[in-house]
Amino acid sequence: MNYTEEHEIINAKGIYYSYNGEYALKNISFSLGKEFMVIIGPNGSGKTTLIKLIMGLLKPNKGYIKIFGKEPEKVRDRIGYMPQKDYIARHFPIRVRDILLLGISNKKFIGKEEIEKAKNALEEVGLLNLWNKRFSHLSGGQQQRVIFARAIAKNPDMIIMDEPFNGVDLPSREKILSILRKKKRKITIITVLHNINPVAHDVDKVLLLNKEMIGFGSPKEVLNELNLQKAYGGTVSIVICKEGFCHPLIGDTHG
Ligand SMILES: Nc1ncnc2c1ncn2[C@@H]1O[C@H](COP(=O)(O)OP(=O)(O)O)[C@@H](O)[C@H]1O
Numbered sequence: 001m002n003y004t005e006e007h008e009i010i011n012a013k014g015i016y017y018s019y020n021g022e023y024a025l026k027n028i029s030f031s032l033g034k035e036f037m038v039i040i041g042p043n044g045s046g047k048t049t050l051i052k053l054i055m056g057l058l059k060p061n062k063g064y065i066k067i068f069g070k071e072p073e074k075v076r077d078r079i080g081y082m083p084q085k086d087y088i089a090r091h092f093p094i095r096v097r098d099i100l101l102l103g104i105s106n107k108k109f110i111g112k113e114e115i116e117k118a119k120n121a122l123e124e125v126g127l128l129n130l131w132n133k134r135f136s137h138l139s140g141g142q143q144q145r146v147i148f149a150r151a152i153a154k155n156p157d158m159i160i161m162d163e164p165f166n167g168v169d170l171p172s173r174e175k176i177l178s179i180l181r182k183k184k185r186k187i188t189i190i191t192v193l194h195n196i197n198p199v200a201h202d203v204d205k206v207l208l209l210n211k212e213m214i215g216f217g218s219p220k221e222v223l224n225e226l227n228l229q230k231a232y233g234g235t236v237s238i239v240i241c242k243e244g245f246c247h248p249l250i251g252d253t254h255g
């Protein structure tokens with residue numbers, strides 16, 4: 001089946017969400033198949049809020065989100081989630097293996113199968129040698145690769161990431177990207193990014209946000225000067241590379 005024929009893996013319609021009576025998101029609608037979607041928008045534009053709504057960690061005030069035809073919280077075990085870095089307790093005295101195993105299973109007893117899945121994922125990100133190490137002793141890039149390994153360890157049907165490359169060294173970023181490229185169009189991938197350029201050649205859909213949805217569609221449809229100005233204010237330049245992809249010059253300086 002062509003991936004574009006499966007447009008109902010996520011279906012979000014007319015979502016509103018407010019914190020203390022102030023809207024962080026207004027009237028967001030999109031649907032997605034086995035595609036790679038990037039959510040971009042300025043700081044405070046509601047990107048993390050949208051990710052939490054997709055994960056079922058928050059409930060919309062209005063509208064609905066269905067994933068695989070169900071309520072998001074009912075399908076969480078099919079989703080690999082990588083939260084925004086600031087929200088992970090990086091100094092907690094926990095070992096790398098436990099981070100992975102806690103992500104795979106909420107059962108009390110961990111069996112051979114879980115250990116094998118965890119080891120395979122850690123090997124895939126190139127860090128099997130850190131299995132017994134304390135998480136807090138790892139570099140920022142290594143920590144992020146471990147968190148990514150946790151997200152892919154249960155072989156999810158969907159991966160959701162919130163700014164996975166913030167404060168991450170280039171080799172770690174490329175490692176994560178090479179794994180995502182292998183999974184592309186086999187599963188649904190959603191990521192919030194500050195800077196879309198590292199994946200500009202990979203993405204199928206862009207959701208441009210500033211509380212309201214300024215655009216949703218292919219990069220060519222969404223990434224034009226008018227939309228980027230609506231989202232970010234001021235003028236945003238766009239470079240079209242020789243392969244014909246759009247590269248907006250936002251966020252290149254901070255990561
Ligand atoms: N827990 C919260 N309580 C109150 N306001 C919040 C909370 N989380 C986020 N906000 C506000 O909602 C808006 C969107 O935040 P967020 O979704 O984190 O944006 P982004 O991820 O795009 O930076 C911001 O104005 C932020 O201050």
Ligand SMILES: [Mg+2]
Pocket residue numbers: 047048049084162
């Ligand atoms: Mg955020």
